[in-house]
Amino acid sequence: MxxxxxxxxxxxxxxxxxxxxxxxxxxxxxxxxxxxxxxxxxxxxxxxxxxxxxxxxxxxxxxxxxxxxxxxxxxxxxxxxxxxxxxxxxxxxxxxxxxxxxxxxxxxxxxxxxxxxxRAEKSVLAEVLYTGRDPFSYKLIIDKGQNAGLVEGQPVVGDSGLIGQVTRVQPLTAEVTLVINKGQMVPVMVERTGVRAILYGYGGGVELRYLPVHADLKAGDTLVTSGIDGVYPAGLPVSRVTHVERRAGAAFLSASSLPVDGVYRQRFVLALETGANRPPVTQPQP
Missing domain, CATH: 1.20.5 (Single alpha-helices involved in coiled-coils or other helix-helix interfaces)
Known part of the structure; x- marks a missing residue:
């Protein structure tokens, strides 16, 4: 199909x-x-x-x-x-x-x-500029000197208590030797009992020496200036006892003490006029 x-x-x-x-x-x-x-x-x-x-x-x-x-x-x-x-x-x-x-x-x-x-004494407020160049001599440089009427021998205090003494004065600045410096000596007494002693700086701290073994002293006691030297006014806190050890047969006790906090952290200080015209503590020999 x-x-x-x-x-x-x-x-x-x-x-x-x-x-x-x-x-x-x-x-x-x-x-x-x-x-x-x-x-x-x-x-x-x-x-x-x-x-x-x-x-x-x-x-x-x-x-x-x-x-x-x-x-x-x-x-x-x-x-x-x-x-x-x-x-x-x-x-x-x-x-x-x-x-x-x-x-x-x-x-x-x-x-x-x-x-x-x-305080009843006249004082000069000063600011800490820097620490001493020698790391083994515990000193501070403050921004007041002869221009503010400072003289050698004036005690220097912080908000916690005594921290040192003016040992050298320049026209615009002054040198403060701390109580923890080696050779520094501060007459103190136990605030609780009134027992007197001498506090020695040993380079970084303070210690009590030649305190009779039977003296009334215990950990926690506050040591204040006794004022008997005529340099430091009485009643300034200096350190606090941390440990007391009495050894058998020893004539003197062994006591550890810590200085007031202001020694290490103080930014502003007061130079008291109580110690004016009095000789400063003898400078330690190197």
Whole structure:
């Protein structure tokens, strides 16, 4: 059977005008049905599900590029913020340290003012500039000297008690030898009992020597200046006894003592005029 001359359906179908009319009518029917009855909703949902992988593949490179750009931008911003926060932290730490120092100095000045008002002797308030150059000689350099009327021999006190004695005076500064310096001697007495003794500096600390073994002394006793030498006024705290040992057959007891805290940490001191015009303690020989 020969099909080559058989006319197709398209060539013998409806006329173009009729086909246009049918297409328009079908479109209007679908529009009305979708608007009124939602006939095309399931079809659109099915089509969106079928096309979602294709949409994702098309958008994936663009989304990846956006995320990468946002990541690097966020990293740069975080680094800048972190650097700014570290700088701010350092600035605040410096300010806090400065405020702490000022607060401590103010508290010390208040304590020195209170001590100055309590003492009957005239005194000169001075600031510690630096320690002596020799680490084995415990000395301080203060910012008052002949200009403030200081003379050799004046006792120097802190807010906790006696810390030393003026041993050298310059026009604008003065040298203070601490009680813990080797060779320094301070006449003291036990505040609790009135027992007198001599407190010796041995280079970094103080100790009691030649106190009879039967003397009334125990750990916790405070040693204050006795005032019998005419250099140091009576009643200034010097040290506190930490340990007492009485050995059988020994003529003298062994006692350990710690100087007042101000010897190590004092920033401001008072030079009392009680010891003025009196010779200072003899300087130890090297």
């Amino acid at each position: 020969n099909f080559s001359n058989t006319p197709s359906f398209i060539s013998h179908g409806p006329r173009p005008g009729l086909r246009l009319t049918l297409a328009v009518a079908a479109s209007v029917a679908l529009l009305v049905g979708d608007a009124r009855l939602g006939l095309m909703g399931p079809a659109r949902e099915a089509l969106s599900v079928a096309l979602y992988p294709l949409q994702w593949l098309v958008n994936a490179p663009i989304s990846a590029a956006q995320h990468a750009s946002e990541f690097f931008v966020d990293q740069a911003r975080l680094k800048q913020e972190n650097a700014a926060l570290k700088t701010r932290e350092l600035q605040l730490s410096a300010k806090l340290a400065e405020l702490t120092t000022v607060k401590n100095e103010l508290a010390e000045l208040k304590a020195m003012h209170a001590l100055r008002s309590q």
